[in-house]
Amino acid sequence: MNRFSSFTKRRAIDDPASPTRSKRRMAIIVGVILVIVALVAAAMFMGDGGENAPAAAAEGDAQQAQTVTVIVPGRSEVARTLTASGTLAARRDQPVGIAGQGGRVTQVLVDAGDWVRQGQLLASIDRSVQAQQAAQLRASLAAAQADADLARNELDRAAQLVERGFVSKADIDRKQAAYDAAVARVGVARAQLAATNAQIGQLDVRAPTSGLILDRNVEVGQVVSAGTPQLFRMARGGEMELRARLSQQDLTGLSVGLPATVIPTGTDRRIQGRIWQISPIIDPQSRQGEVRIAIPYDRAIRPGGFAEALIESGVTNAPLLPQSAVLADARGNYVYIVNGDNEVERRDVRVGTVDDRGVTIASGIDGSEAIVARAGSFLTPGQKVSPRRQAAREE
Structure with missing residues (x-):
C-alpha cells in the first residue's frame, strides 16, 4: 500500500x-x-x-593642460595709418548770383559739369530798358559837351577883346564861370552814362574764377533779382576735398601736409591728397574734430557723396599681433595671455591700425607678454594650459 x-x-x-x-x-x-x-x-x-x-x-x-600656441610680439616699427570717413565737397564752393537790379533771363550758356574760365559769360538778363537809358544819357553827354565847347569859345574871344578894352574884367569872370559850369555838366552826364553802363554789365552773369560748375538753378524766362538765391554753384579750380571727422585723441597725431588716400564709396579709385586744414575746435557733443583733405578733381568725386580716407600719420613703435590673437566682445577688444603659472588671463587692449601685417596694439600690453596666438575663443580665464611658443611673425 x-x-x-x-x-x-x-x-x-x-x-x-x-x-x-x-x-x-x-x-x-x-x-x-x-x-x-x-x-x-x-x-x-x-x-x-x-x-x-x-x-x-x-x-x-x-x-x-590644453596645448596652446603663444607668441611674445615685442615691439615693431609700424606705419601709423588712421582710417576716417566723411563727405566729399568742393574745397571752395562759390555761389554765383545776380549783382544788379535783375530782370528776365534771356539766355543760359552753361550747365552743371561744365568747366569755365574766369570772366566767362554764364547767363544774360534782358537789358532793353537799361539800353534806352544809356542812349538818353549819351545824348545828354553830347549836349553838355557842346555847351562846354561853346562856353570855351566865348571865353577865348572875350579874353582877346579885354586887351582892347571892349570887354570888362567882370565879363571875363562870368564867361569863365559859364565855361566851368558847362564842363561840370559834362562830367555829370559822363558819370551817369558810366553808371548805367555798369548796371548793364551787371546783367551779364559771369564766372568769378575758373572752375567747375556744380549746380545750375536758373532757366531762360525766369525773372531774377538781387534777392534771388544763387543761380550757379561752382568749385574754384575744380579743387575738391574730403571733410572727415576724427576723435580728439587721433587729431593730436596729425598735422597739415600729411599725405592721405581717399577712396570714394562705390568705386575702387584711390585718390592721393594731403591734409590742408585741421579744425581748431572739438564738437562738444561728439568729441570729434574735422580734418579737411585736399584732393584734385576726379570723375569719381561727386560733392555730397561719401568716402573713406587712409591718413599716414608717421611711424609708431608698438606690439604687432596676428588678427587671430585679438578677440572682441561687448566689453571691447582683448587678448589672452599665459602667466607664469601657465594660467590663461584676459587683458583688455586698444587696437590701433589693422592691415595685412596684422593688428597694432595701441595700449593694454607692452609686447613682453606670452599672447595666445589662436583658438583663444575656446579658452576661459584661469584655465591651465601647456604653452608652445612660436616666433612673433611667421614667414
Whole structure:
C-alpha cells in the first residue's frame, strides 16, 4: 500500500501535465531570465565604466593642460595709418548770383559739369530798358559837351577883346564861370552814362574764377533779382576735398601736409591728397574734430557723396599681433595671455591700425607678454594650459 502510494506520487510529479511540474518549470524559466538580465546589466555597467571613465579622465586632464600656441610680439616699427570717413565737397564752393537790379533771363550758356574760365559769360538778363537809358544819357553827354565847347569859345574871344578894352574884367569872370559850369555838366552826364553802363554789365552773369560748375538753378524766362538765391554753384579750380571727422585723441597725431588716400564709396579709385586744414575746435557733443583733405578733381568725386580716407600719420613703435590673437566682445577688444603659472588671463587692449601685417596694439600690453596666438575663443580665464611658443611673425 505504501509502495503503491509512493509510486503514484512519483508518477504524478514526472507527468508533464502535472501542475506541480509546470510550476517548477516556470520557476526555472523565471530564474534563468533573471540571471540573463543581471549578466547583461553587469556587462553594460562594466563596459561603460571601463571605456568612458578613462576617456572622461583623459578629457579632464586635457582640459586642465590644453596645448596652446603663444607668441611674445615685442615691439615693431609700424606705419601709423588712421582710417576716417566723411563727405566729399568742393574745397571752395562759390555761389554765383545776380549783382544788379535783375530782370528776365534771356539766355543760359552753361550747365552743371561744365568747366569755365574766369570772366566767362554764364547767363544774360534782358537789358532793353537799361539800353534806352544809356542812349538818353549819351545824348545828354553830347549836349553838355557842346555847351562846354561853346562856353570855351566865348571865353577865348572875350579874353582877346579885354586887351582892347571892349570887354570888362567882370565879363571875363562870368564867361569863365559859364565855361566851368558847362564842363561840370559834362562830367555829370559822363558819370551817369558810366553808371548805367555798369548796371548793364551787371546783367551779364559771369564766372568769378575758373572752375567747375556744380549746380545750375536758373532757366531762360525766369525773372531774377538781387534777392534771388544763387543761380550757379561752382568749385574754384575744380579743387575738391574730403571733410572727415576724427576723435580728439587721433587729431593730436596729425598735422597739415600729411599725405592721405581717399577712396570714394562705390568705386575702387584711390585718390592721393594731403591734409590742408585741421579744425581748431572739438564738437562738444561728439568729441570729434574735422580734418579737411585736399584732393584734385576726379570723375569719381561727386560733392555730397561719401568716402573713406587712409591718413599716414608717421611711424609708431608698438606690439604687432596676428588678427587671430585679438578677440572682441561687448566689453571691447582683448587678448589672452599665459602667466607664469601657465594660467590663461584676459587683458583688455586698444587696437590701433589693422592691415595685412596684422593688428597694432595701441595700449593694454607692452609686447613682453606670452599672447595666445589662436583658438583663444575656446579658452576661459584661469584655465591651465601647456604653452608652445612660436616666433612673433611667421614667414
